[in-house]
Amino acid sequence: MGSISGKPTTMKEINIGLIKKALKKIGVATRAELSENTGISQTTVRSLLEELLDSNEVIRLGLDKSSGGRRAERYALNLNESLVLSFYIRDKHIDYVVSNTSREIIKDECIDIESTDYLFEIEKIIDNIIKSGMAIKAIGIAVPGVVDIDKRKYFYGKKLSGWEESNIGEYIEDKxxxxxxxENDLNAIAYGYGVQLIDKLHVDDLDILNMIYIHFTNAGVGSGIIVNGELVYGGNNFAGELGFIPIGNDGQYLQSLIESNPEEIKYVDAISRLIATINCVINPDIVVIGGEDFRKDLTDSIIENSKKYIANNIIPEIFLAENSRRDCIVGIVELTIKLMYSGIRLIDNGRNNR
Structure with missing residues (x-):
């Protein structure tokens, strides 16, 4: 996964994260089973379980039936005391959900806002959630911009220069x-789509997945890329910003072409060539296309036209996105749960963000 980036953390916090992760995977376990699963000594497991019991994050489920020796006690996560709060920022809306570590949604809301002062609005939501008594252990925010490598701020803008900066992650974590x-919103959307796809296939992880999720909105054309189960970020966190791909010899790029509302033939051809180019670079098994500004009625034409530019034995499956909000919520929830189980303040940095 690469090197770890974030605030200093102790081995105890990492071990607690491993125990939580093991309990999430196993469901119910004894101290011996947790020790075997995590590689942590039984003495340390016993000590850390006591802390988790005191904080009500873990509960006792009783003793095993006697097999002649001392009966082992079983433990499980207290799902209602290990909650994550996840946000999806999109234009003049903020979606947020509270969920447990099984991705079960406890609260799901969407608020309309008049300005783009997202920090102010998110602060109000967090204050209300905390006052309600919900045990929030981690917060995830999917943002429409390029997230800085330390995962504590992001940059946003529709042109190649003059981008603005927000330190929303740093402020909320410190407060x-x-x-x-x-996380970038399109990375979260792609990750969420992938998680749901893997769930349907009944496999354990995303390792088999190679896909790109192309998203069209009034903010631009972007994408989330997954290669061998890992999100792709690039050296400067800029991977996937498809709107800035140059087109033609007049300095025009894809985003300006889309904004010019081209005729159907030109639109279909541009997107078909885009898919063919992506196929040459990352060779995805799946291409997902969606977003409120995508011309959905041209999907079939784009799929058919793409075949002109792609060798017939390497054509990816092309799907129309059904619900990008749901995909983003699933993605940011899952990434936030991973953060909570890591025992680390910020997610690991082998994955530079886009």
Whole structure:
């Protein structure tokens, strides 16, 4: 996964994260089973379980039936005491959900806002959630911009220069002393789509997945890329910003072409060539296309036209996205749960963000 980036953390916090992760995977376990699963000594497991019991994050489920020796006690996560709060920022809306570590949604809301002062609005939501007594252990925010490598701020803008900066992740983490994962919204959308696809296939992880999720909105054309189960970020966190791909010899790029509302033939051909280019670079098994500004009625034409530019034995499957909000919520929830189980303040940095 690469090197770890974030606030200093102790081995105890990492071990607690491993125990939580093991309990999530196993469901119910004894101290011996947790020790075997995590590689942590039984003495340390016993000590850390006591802390988790005191904080009500883990509960006792009773003793095993006697097999002649001392009966072992079984433990499980207290799902209602290990909650994550996840946000999806999109234009004049903020979606947020509270969920447990099984991705079960406890609260799901969407608020309309008049300005783009996202930090102010998110602060109000967090304050209300905390006052309600919900045990929030981690916060995730999917943002429409390029997230900085330390995952604590992001940059946004529709042109190649003059981007603005927000330190929303740093501010919230410092104010509430709750670990925050900041993720690009399209990465979260792609990750969520992938998680749901893998769930349907009934496999354990994303390792088999190679896909790109192309998203069209009034903010631009972007994408989330997954290669061998890992999100792709690039050296400067800029991977996937398809709107800035140059087109033609007049300095025009894809985003300006889309904004010019081209005729159907030109639109279909541009997107078909885009898919063919992507196929040459990352060779995805799956291409997902969606977003409120995508011309959905041209999907079939784009799929058919793409075949002109792609060798017939390497044509990816092309799907129309059904629900990008749902995909983003699933993605940012899953990434926030991963943060909580890592025992680390910020997600690991082998994955530079886009």
């Amino acid at each position: 509430y002393n709750i670990p925050v994962v900041l």
